Amino acid sequence: MKTLRRLLYGEVIAAVFLVTLGFIALFFFFDVVEELQAVGKIKSVGYQIPQALIYVALMIPSHVYELFPITVLIGTIFVMARLARSSEFTILRTSGLGPWRALRTLMALGLGFVLFTFAVGDYVAPLADKTAQLLKSRFQGSMSVGKTGxxxxxxxxxxxxxxxxxxxxxxxxxxxxxxxxxxxxxxxxxxxxxxxxxxxxxxxxxxxxxxxxxxxxxxxxxxxxxxxxxxxxxxxxxxSAEMVSAAVLRPERMGTIDLFQYMRHLNANGQSAQKYEIQFWKKVFYPMSCLVMVVLALPFAYLHFRSGGIASYTFGGVMAGISFVLLNNVMNDLGNLQGWQPWFTAALPGLIYSVISLTAFSWLVLRR
Known part of the structure; x- marks a missing residue:
């Protein structure tokens, strides 16, 4: 069993790392192109290419946090499909790797991805984003929320x-x-x-x-x-300073504890905290989506690849990951407009994809 875990975990982690690296390189290029527009402006004296590159580099943890469930899905699908095409997974099945054992093995790896996503989103990304905003404001002026503050x-x-x-x-x-x-x-x-x-x-x-x-x-x-x-x-x-920063910075860039404290402050003073409550529960539930994505990728190991290659299934994984991100954003806005319960708004995308993944697992793995 240790050999099996070493095989699967090594393959999946390497694939997820490479996919994440590819996405980050793409977003880094887009961010650099966008920041080049601010370089050399009169109001941005001193904000040159080195400062712009540092600013874009500090935004990388936020992109890792936002994209990691997608890269986990794509990387795991690629590994499962490749093992199925090379018949390695068939050999593992005949050696005693049943569906439930395979599910437990991947879920243990998914929990590791959950902890990594939580650590990046709750500690690394907020600190890096705040540092980036302070760096940029040093050259371009102060940070504010529109004209009214x-x-x-x-x-x-x-x-x-x-x-x-x-x-x-x-x-x-x-x-x-x-x-x-x-x-x-x-x-x-x-x-x-x-x-x-x-x-x-x-x-x-x-x-x-x-x-x-x-x-x-x-x-x-x-x-x-x-x-x-x-x-x-x-x-x-x-x-406190954290509360003022919370009012100035975007709520999705805040840590869970800061969001919770700011929510309590808003509620205690009769202010609407709906937007921040949704972001708080998204911080709680979003890392769990890595676990859902791992389960969603497992049925790809039981497919047959005579009529199609890995590329088509990987493309399907990309589309599924993009749809998950879009659903997250849409539910965020809908929950805010309709006044839905914040925990339900944040948990609904994960629940929908959990049902899809368990349905696929039941139909493709257990019944077939």
Whole structure:
């Protein structure tokens, strides 16, 4: 059994590695062509070809995470089909390799792929993507969300706040910070505007070059607005640097823990967290798709290749992998628009392909 596992695991891992390398090389070329448009622009002084290549290289882990289920499917299909065509798998079957043992063997390998995908998507890709964005913003300016910046809310015992961060500087500091303070009746109490802001270590923000406007209650006899200037201003808050980064960066580039904490913050402050909840559950279920792809590839070892070659079956695997990615993206948008349960939206593509893979296994392997 050890010899069998060594044979299958070595062949599959080598094939998956080569397919992944091919896809990454293709996406690397596309990304380089896209980044060359930013090289040499007036607003991008200092952002030249070496910096563009470093930026594109830092995006590789994100591509590996997105493409790995497809490459697992293609690589495993190629190995299973090649073993079937050369009659090696037939020899293994006559030597005692039954369908259920073959399934268990491949599922153990699939679990290894699941752990690898989770590690890349939860640790390597978010760190590399954040580093890439900070590198690019160092030459092209700050990171922002459109023209309005990022909006956050926070409830405190004596009122609640609406916070707007215009952009993030390359040193991870904030720019163009506005803090709107409301009392428990919903009246605007104060407006604090700072040109820059730093995250303190004691659950506070330290704003620089601040203009603060305080408003009296509307029912007062002489309503007025008092304006004052400060060189620095400390604002106590539990809004952390990770939460601000989450509002600025794309949610699919965040780690599972960061997504969970940001979801809790949004829910605690009465904000919609549907988009982030879907991405959180996708982070949970997406690595499991590698296991589904391995099971989907097993029936190819029981096919006969008299009327067709490996290329046609590998092409079918490519189409199946692409359809899985498309279904994932479509379900993400549909779930967001229709307000479906986030866990169901994220799990549905994997459930559909699990049914397909188990049906194919039952029909091609057990019955035939």
């Amino acid at each position: 990022a909006w956050l809310k926070e409830k405190q015992a004596y009122g609640h706040y609406a916070v707007n961060v215009g952009s993030l500087a390359p040193d991870a500091s904030m720019e163009d910070v506005r803090i709107f303070e409301f009392d428990n009746q919903g009246y605007l109490v104060s407006l604090t505007q700072g040109k820059t802001g730093q995250f303190g270590e004691d659950e506070s923000w330290l704003l620089q070059d601040v203009e603060r406007t305080e408003f009296t209650a509307p029912e007062s006899a002489t309503p007025r607005a008092d304006r004052a200037q400060f060189e620095s201003f400390r604002w106590p808050t539990k809004v």
